[in-house]
Amino acid sequence: MKPLLCTMTVLSLFMGFSFAQGLTPGFDKQEYLELLSIVSSQADTLKPGPNYLAPPKGYERIYQSPEVGLKNRWDFWLSHDRQTMVISIRGTVNNAESWLENFYCGMVSANGALKLNDSTTFVYRLAKDPKATVHVGWTIGLAYMAPDIVSRVKEQYEEHNVKNIRIIGHSQGGALAFLLTSYLKYQIEDGALPTDLHIKTYCSAAPKPGNLFYAYDYDFITRGGWAFNIVNAVDWVPETPFSLQTLEDFNQLNPFENMEQVLNKQKPFYVKWYLKHAFGKLDKSTKKARKNFEKYLGKALFKQVKKTLPQLQEPTYAHSLNYMRAGVPIVLQPDENYYKLYPDTGKNIFMHHALKPYAYLVERY
Numbered sequence: 001m002k003p004l005l006c007t008m009t010v011l012s013l014f015m016g017f018s019f020a021q022g023l024t025p026g027f028d029k030q031e032y033l034e035l036l037s038i039v040s041s042q043a044d045t046l047k048p049g050p051n052y053l054a055p056p057k058g059y060e061r062i063y064q065s066p067e068v069g070l071k072n073r074w075d076f077w078l079s080h081d082r083q084t085m086v087i088s089i090r091g092t093v094n095n096a097e098s099w100l101e102n103f104y105c106g107m108v109s110a111n112g113a114l115k116l117n118d119s120t121t122f123v124y125r126l127a128k129d130p131k132a133t134v135h136v137g138w139t140i141g142l143a144y145m146a147p148d149i150v151s152r153v154k155e156q157y158e159e160h161n162v163k164n165i166r167i168i169g170h171s172q173g174g175a176l177a178f179l180l181t182s183y184l185k186y187q188i189e190d191g192a193l194p195t196d197l198h199i200k201t202y203c204s205a206a207p208k209p210g211n212l213f214y215a216y217d218y219d220f221i222t223r224g225g226w227a228f229n230i231v232n233a234v235d236w237v238p239e240t241p242f243s244l245q246t247l248e249d250f251n252q253l254n255p256f257e258n259m260e261q262v263l264n265k266q267k268p269f270y271v272k273w274y275l276k277h278a279f280g281k282l283d284k285s286t287k288k289a290r291k292n293f294e295k296y297l298g299k300a301l302f303k304q305v306k307k308t309l310p311q312l313q314e315p316t317y318a319h320s321l322n323y324m325r326a327g328v329p330i331v332l333q334p335d336e337n338y339y340k341l342y343p344d345t346g347k348n349i350f351m352h353h354a355l356k357p358y359a360y361l362v363e364r365y
Contacts, residue, residue: 023084023164023200025225027330029362032202032230034058035086035168036362038077039204040355042090042173050354059086063152069144070101070137070308072176076152084164085156087149089180091171097308102172102207104137104305105241106298107318110182110214114143117311122146125190126182126210127217131251133318134179134210135241136298138172140305140312142179149180150187157194167201170355171237174206174229178218178326185221201227201327205353207240208323212249215326222327229327232361234334234344235352243323244293246286293321332361 040053041061056077063076071093077086092098110132113123122143126134156162165184169177181201187193201222206229209218218227231238298317306312334342334352342357351357 023166023198023226025200027225027228027328029365031166032204032228032362033359035088035166035202036170036204036355036359038075038086038088039091039168039170039173042073042075042088050350050356053355053359065145065148068148069141070305071095071098072101072141072145074145074149076149078156078162082160082162084166085153085162086166086168087153087180089145089167089169089173089176091169091173098172100301100304100308101137101141102240103297104140104301105321106136106294106301107133107211107320108136108139108315109318110134110210110217112315114140114315115311115313116143116309124183125186126179127214129213129217132210132214132217133320134214135175135207135323136315136317137305138175138179138209140309141172141176142183145176146180146183150184150193153184153193153197157197163194163197165197165199167199168204169202169206170204170358171206171353174203175209177201177203178206178209181222181227182214182218199226202230203228203327204230204358205232205235205237206327207237208243208325210324210326211318211320211322212324215324218326219328225328227327228330229325230330230332230358230362232332232334232352232358235357236349237353238325241297241323242293242321244286244290244321246290246320246322248287249320249322290319290321294319330362330365332358332365334361335364 034056037053037056038059040051041055059077059079061075061077065074067073073090075088077088078084092102110127111125111130113121115121124139124143126132153165167177167181169175181199184193184199188195188197294317302314338357338361341360342351
């Protein structure tokens with residue numbers, strides 16, 4: 001019995017060790033804090049400031065991409081035990097092109113292709129639902145980074161059997177982390193990446209990445225505690241971009257589809273006339289607003305994007321601006337002590353958006 005007992009003990013220890021080395025579902029604040037410190041290391045020069053956190057002890061950076069697209073960049077980290085890759089996507093930097101990527105917020109289909117130049121077309125699938133749409137600026141950012149990311153993931157998997165991926169991004173980086181997670185998930189489903197890769201995502205202080213149907217799809221493919229959206233409740237950035245819902249943003253079966261027929265049955269005639277008039281004005285006003293948003297935040301801004309990316313072809317815009325949050329929400333509520341450190345006054349509009357306030361709140365979560 002002793003040899004059997006010994007074998008079982010060793011086996012149980014081995015199984016426990018193997019489980020500890022893998023990814024586990026659920027929000028883990030220590031894991032998130034580690035990843036925030038990796039985000040902090042995106043800075044070219046580490047120094048004390050609102051986005052400085054001490055570098056992580058359990059990881060090392062093995063690659064930093066060049067700047068591509070509209071000033072996009074990502075870092076590739078590896079845990080010291082060589083079990084987990086970390087993809088850290090840089091957020092907005094103090095540069096007009098980087099901000100342009102945020103403002104260029106017309107929507108495109110979540111399934112399509114972007115012609116980047118005369119020889120390069122980025123084909124992407126970010127959702128199954130044909131009604132799903134995503135932010136065009138961030139989709140362009142993804143297009144310039146994704147091939148390099150996929151190549152590095154394949155290299156680690158094939159040469160070192162690394163199967164675990166953590167994705168982290170703060171601010172614009174968080175928005176890109178949504179899209180990258182969807183892209184990698186569908187690369188796995190389509191056979192372009194191994195099926196035994198495991199992905200866990202933390203989108204920190206992230207804006208809204210796409211419409212309701214994209215959010216549905218994202219939440220479904222990451223269900224079970226594998227993707228989180230961490231928000232400081234007084235940070236304005238996660239409230240963007242502007243969201244506008246029209247009757248065309250509903251599922252096909254809805255009570256508004258045959259509203260004309262319903263209103264025609266109303267009596268007396270002046271009630272019918274009033275209701276039709278009011279409904280028509282409301283419907284028309286939302287569609288007009290959407291058209292203006294598409295014009296100024298889509299076509300007009302593309303002319304500016306074209307100056308930086310001259311060979312990029314203008315995509316076909318989707319008729320939707322119904323931006324929604326995605327991912328399991330982790331809401332960080334400030335308390336009295338928080339406001340003593342980070343007062344809700346003054347001219348610093350990014351006071352509550354920086355890494356240190358997020359780290360402070362999550363430590364008390």
